[in-house]
Amino acid sequence: MHTRELFDLAGRRALVTGGGRGIGRHIAIGLAEAGADVAVASRKLDACEAVAEEIERAGGRARAFAADCADPRSIDALLAAVGPVDVLVNNAARVWAAPTLDYPLEGWDRVFDLNVRGLFYLSQQCARPMQAAGRGSIIQIASISAFRGAPDEEQAVIAYNASKGAVVAMTTDLAVKLAPSVRVNAIAPGPFLTDMMNHLREDADRLERYEATLPLARSGEEDDIKGVAVFLASDASRFVTGQTLAVDGGLMCVGPPQPR
Secondary structure (H helix, E strand, O other), X not given: OOHHHHOOOOOOEEEEEOOOXXXXXXXXXXXXXXXXXXXXXXXXXXXXXHHXXXXXXXXXXXXXXXOOOOOHHHHHHHHHHHOOOOEEEEOOOOOOOOOHHHOOHHHHHHHHHHHHXXXXXXXXXXXXXXXXXXXXXXXXXXXXXXXXXXXXXXXXXXXXXHHHHHHHHHHHHHHHHOOOOEEEEEEEEOOEOOHHHHHHHOOHHHHHHHHOOOOOOOOXXXXXXXXXXXXXXXXXXXXXXXXXXXXXXOHHHOOOOOOO
């Protein structure tokens, strides 16, 4: 197969949750640019419609759907409307910030209901027709926070970080359980200039100091995530499963500050 064919998603249907903004938007656009027919879903239909319209204007194919991926009934309704997919990108996630020793169980449950429970249920329901068709790719969006600790002053989001650790573990196990017809991989983004980095991107000096600590000396941008998603969705990665790929500008390679 020619290399260009390996990355071609023409004729395949993809579903991207949390696709109305940020990394989900970037991935939806990237999959459409590679030829996929993309369903863009999130709780905010207007944001998904804007992304779908952007894809259509560029010559791609996309539809927008409203769905709460923490609610199994909403997931069932979404899949009934979308139909079977060849590619699932589980990007929808929730963050709840609070100091660790005061962290409420309500916040913990709401984070895990979407980031872990909902992600599993949607993966399970999409995997059934994938297995029947004999192929499929599930891409979970994890985070480098699954592998790193941080003080509350930097990340007072222990449930979010723990949920992303669960996503990494689930990716490994699902890859074995759903093989050989369905591949399951994860992307662990590092610093991308999305809403989750508002505390940095709204302070130019602080952002510049932070980016100077990264080996690639900048934050992630749209093109930095699109290619990775297309790779994992396509036949280019057909011998790759159970892996979590950090897309972080080298942040995970950096050790603690050294004394001078």
